[in-house]
Amino acid sequence: MAVELLKGNVALAEAAIRAGVEAYFGYPITPQTELLEHMAKRMPELGRAFIQAESELASINMVYGAACAGARAMTSSSSPGISLMQEGFSYIAGSEVPAVVVDVMRGGPGLGNIQPSQSDYFQVTRSAGHGDYHAIVLAPASVQEAIDLMVLAFDLADKYRHLVFVVADGLLGQMMEPAELPPMRPLRSERPDWALTGARGREPRIITSLELDAPALEEVNKRLQAKLRVIEEHEQRYAEQMVEDARLVVVGYGTAGRIAQTAVKQARREGMKVGLFRPISLWPFPERRLSRLADRVDAFLVVEMNAGQMLDDVKLAAGGQVPVDFYGRMGGMVPVPEEIYQAIEGLYAKLPGSLS
Amino acid sequence: MVAAETVIEEQVVYARPESLRDVPTHYCPGCTHGIAHRLVAEVLDELGVRSRTIGVSPVGCAVFAYKYFNTDGCEAAHGRAPAMATGIKRVNPSAVVFTYQGDGDLAAIGTAEIIHVASRGENITTIFINNAIYGMTGGQMAPTTLPGQYTKSSPGGRDVELTGFPMRMAELLGTMPGAAYVTRRSLHNVKEINKAKKAIRTAFKVQLAGLGFAMVELLSACPTNWGLSVPEAIQWIEDVMVPYYPLGDTKVADGVDALMKER
Incomplete structure (x- = not known):
């Protein structure tokens, strides 16, 4: 092919x-x-x-x-x-x-x-x-x-x-x-x-x-x-990038996850330890992997093209261990990488030990 | 003088069709669903198609029809039997597929589905039980409830100014180019029951011949929810229902009349 x-x-x-x-x-x-x-x-x-x-x-x-x-x-x-x-x-x-x-x-x-x-x-x-x-x-x-x-x-x-x-x-x-x-x-x-x-030759x-x-x-x-x-x-499925040393992990799926990837890469270029977690199966939600990440990251940033729906699942997976922030657009608006980058930058600055 | 001893060999003159299971039904005394079930089962037996038949049950009193027919069967959402039957037939054209639907199912919530299955000329058979009332939910007004008829949701009698008029589905569907055979019969006496069986037989033969959609509407009794005795209910079909719902064919497409003449 x-x-x-x-x-x-x-x-x-x-x-x-x-x-x-x-x-x-x-x-x-x-x-x-x-x-x-x-x-x-x-x-x-x-x-x-x-x-x-x-x-x-x-x-x-x-x-x-x-x-x-x-x-x-x-x-x-x-x-x-x-x-x-x-x-x-x-x-x-x-x-x-x-x-x-x-x-x-x-x-x-x-x-x-x-x-x-x-x-x-x-x-x-x-x-x-x-x-x-x-x-x-x-x-x-x-x-x-x-x-x-x-x-x-x-x-x-x-x-x-x-x-x-x-x-x-x-x-x-x-x-x-x-x-x-x-x-x-x-x-x-x-x-x-x-x-x-x-029912040919068998019970109906x-x-x-x-x-x-x-x-x-x-x-x-x-x-x-x-x-x-x-x-x-x-059947929990996901893709992740640059999460090994990440202090902040952006969580987004589909188009929002893909746009977030550009913002995450930009943040890395700026020296921020940021990773991307992209759920592929929304149900079952990949909560096992996400809750393990919650053990060692400082925060999650959920990005969606809605008012915050997967946000609930991320909060459940995080189990109250770390803050979960949200950035979303609604009504058919698609975020550009720059606005997600700004959300990352804003949240990153508030992480414990960050210079702000 | 001593009478010569005669031995008459036992002959079975009446038995349960193979297409009906040997189980009690849940239908009320005097309900004609049992007759309709039996007629369908006899026809499936006579046409030799039981083992390739798939029945689609409705929501309504006949919701458990799949427990009574000795064929493969499934249970549709309310009104959606024609859509479900379409899906089955399109992926299994050699199957004999029929829906068995009441008046709420077919003429209210499933109006779009029945009109479009006829419009597509879907090669299925529909048995439509018109008893002018919602039976399973306990006697509310149906789209086929007659003007002035008392039901639990038309307690003063059906007021056509407020609720509109009863729908004549056989006439409506008879106008569809895709419908091959549409007819209305009744189950209120032996003569009409025999005619009903003949119509059901034709409706299944239409499907076997691949001629398109076929529907048999059957005027049926619901003594329980009509608040009538069984004899009164049977009489009510003849006196009140038949004048509003005339018996006979509303659509006989080319090729169907030949099937009707066959024995």
């Missing part, structure tokens, strides 16, 4: 195709529509299922159906559409069927705007629908990483029979950069042994999230929670 210039949304779509997605159901919404458009062209020519549904609500329920039938299925949307899909997320999680959802986040609340944002962090990491569960959430910071995580998303969804999000923002969805796509995987030749395929299978008996539903929940604990144990 060769490196080529790819737009984020198109790269996400083509990576899903290479990963073996059999069915895509979606609804147009800026800034992710190129993903749907790519699927509209490619899926039929590969003999796979594509539907532009009547709503995001229908899209996610089509995904739910295809997933119950044992097919690798996905949808994609942007923040307001993700809100509309919450019903389906909950049923998918409750039924324990695999599904992949891309959220190219935009500014909110409400109709908000179409500019890049990270304001869906709470929505996707907390519950993404009613009931007790977390979805797996992966956050790429480059087009290449978007491709890699898209492939991983399908594997994790299948492995855990669970809902997996790939969350980007309008900037990552719209920008072009060089990246390499993986080779085309052959589609699975057989459906999984739990899938609805017709039922997929449901309904259980009226409270003790039985508690057992279902316990099983689901046990699965989530396994996911927490094995």
